[in-house]
Amino acid sequence: MNSVAREVATAGRELAESLSGEQLFVVTERSRAGEGAGKVLLVDGGEEVEGDPDLIAEALARAATKKRPSAILVGATRTGRIVAARLAAKLRLGCLSDVYRLRLQGTSIVGDRDVFAGKVVAEVKADLPCVATVKVGTYPMMSEGRTGLEVEEVGSLHRGVRLVETLEKRESTTDLRGASVIVSAGRGFRTKEDLRLAEDLAKALGGALGCSRPLSSDYGWLPEELHIGLTGVTVKPSLYFALGISGQLQHVAGIKESKVIAAVNTDRDAPIFQVADYGIVGDLYQVVPAILEILKG
Ligand SMILES: Cc1cc2nc3c(=O)[nH]c(=O)nc-3n(C[C@H](O)[C@H](O)[C@H](O)COP(=O)(O)OP(=O)(O)OC[C@H]3O[C@@H](n4cnc5c(N)ncnc54)[C@H](O)[C@@H]3O)c2cc1C
Structure with missing residues (x-):
């Protein structure tokens, strides 16, 4: 699991604890992450979906239609944001963007969101079930190799775009x-x-x-x-x-x-x-x- 997946997994596990008995999906841009507590589900669309927001959203939509999770958490990466928006539209659910400190309030999920370049923190809320992108760097990473992972196969997916060429990303020399x-x-x-x-x-x-x-x-x-x-x-x-x-x-x-x-x-x-x-x-x-x-x- 990459670092974003492990952060989102922590967010998911914390939330899953208050969502007793409910299903929760945790997803990264590869749509291959998620674990913990037995209530958090890994949605596996196979290698095919990797990096393709349309396919990831489709894989998740299929799994969600079957499993009916209370919430679907996605890392707020460039791809993750696209996935979340498409998924929410497909499932006709509310979507919280770039949130952290997620918590349950009645039948809603509440999260904090930085606005005006971080000068103000807004409290945003969506009724369950919902989709949310989790701000990167706001949760500790879940340790690798935890158990309790459940895998949901979603069947074959059809890529709507044709890959013409893959170019090496220009790496910067420094972090x-x-x-x-x-x-x-x-x-x-x-x-x-x-x-x-x-x-x-x-x-x-x-x-x-x-x-x-x-x-x-x-x-x-x-x-x-x-x-x-x-x-x-x-x-x-x-x-x-x-x-x-x-x-x-x-x-x-x-x-x-x-x-x-x-x-x-x-x-x-x-x-x-x-x-x-x-x-x-x-x-x-x-x-x-x-x-x-x-x-x-
Ligand atoms: C949603 C959103 C998100 C954004 N996110 C970011 C972000 O993450 N990071 C970011 O940087 N911007 C971001 N921007 C863009 C941001 O608003 C500014 O447009 C951008 O930061 C301006 O870049 P700049 O200072 O290089 O250019 P300018 O604002 O054009 O400033 C150039 C400066 O150079 C000075 N100058 C000109 N010639 C010389 C010279 N010879 N010697 C010394 N000084 C000179 C001028 O006086 C001027 O102050 C975002 C905008 C939006 C709408």
Whole structure:
């Protein structure tokens, strides 16, 4: 089981304890995980379903129609979110998104959900039975090899799309979550080639390169794993260096746990300066080479 599956399994087991005698499904993006307490079910659509949200949703819908679970928990991963939405629509059930601290309240499931970039916690509720995506990183991982697993076969499934080619995922070299220094690039960079400046600074500081969302998602200049913020990675380095990043709420949500934040921006009113411990109002194309010069000497 992967780490998300093991977290969701913990969420499921906790909930299963209060749902006495009820069935509960726990699912990951592979639709192959779930265990514990004998009430949590593994839905096995076979290797065929792997990575295909349509097939996973179909496998689960079949199993759910037969077993009638009280709740279906899915990891809130990219695929998991698609699966949950499709499944809820197929079964005509309510769907809670990105929830944690799941609990039973009468005939409903209640969960907490971060909104406004984590500034507010909303309490959301759905009547049983329902589908819910569980926020990743909010439950401890269930240990491997626990028993009590029940497997539900769902029969053959037909893939509606044809796989034309599989491309290797471009791996980033570093896991930003563990980095102690991060130099992050934003739209203040004019070209992809100019990112060399940020890379050089990261190297000189013994750190890793990160970026704001537009650089990876819109421009494709850097891999998705390097995008920091609400929809990207949450980081907590000792030093976070933001170059040409305005500091929008969604970006800041991912860096606010950093020990020291330093920022370079031409706009003295840029919101990044409200969260920065050190700010340089200036052109990164002049400031970064100057810092590199100092670090060299
Ligand atoms: C639902 C949703 C989720 C999102 N999630 C994320 C997320 O997880 N992470 C994320 O980063 N964004 C996210 N965004 C996008 C976010 O709202 C901002 O659009 C994005 O963070 C802006 O990126 P930026 O700061 O690089 O660009 P901009 O906002 O365009 O800022 C560029 C900055 O560079 C400065 N600048 C320009 N030239 C120079 C120079 N030569 N030297 C120095 N400074 C210069 C400018 O003054 C400006 O402040 C999300 C948006 C939505 C709607």
